[in-house]
Amino acid sequence: MSCDENCRKPINRQAHCSVCHKTFTGATWFDMHRIGGKCVEVAGLEGRDGLWATPESHATRARWAKHLRELRAQKGTGEQ
């Protein structure tokens, strides 16, 4: 089974399931997801935009994304 462009490409230590096409934030979650050659729901994980992680992890990512946006915005407006 191959991935199409709708699949979220794993970056850094993320892992992508080539069977159900979910992307996990870590190999640990992926291992928990693949049990006995089958895809299983991992308790405590939340899917957002195709990325599966703990709610805390999503919150951290959202904070970083906001931080990076702010940094970029500052650079755009008159850094000396």
Ligand SMILES: [Zn+2]
């Ligand atoms: Zn895929």
Ligand SMILES: [Zn+2]
């Ligand atoms: Zn899967």
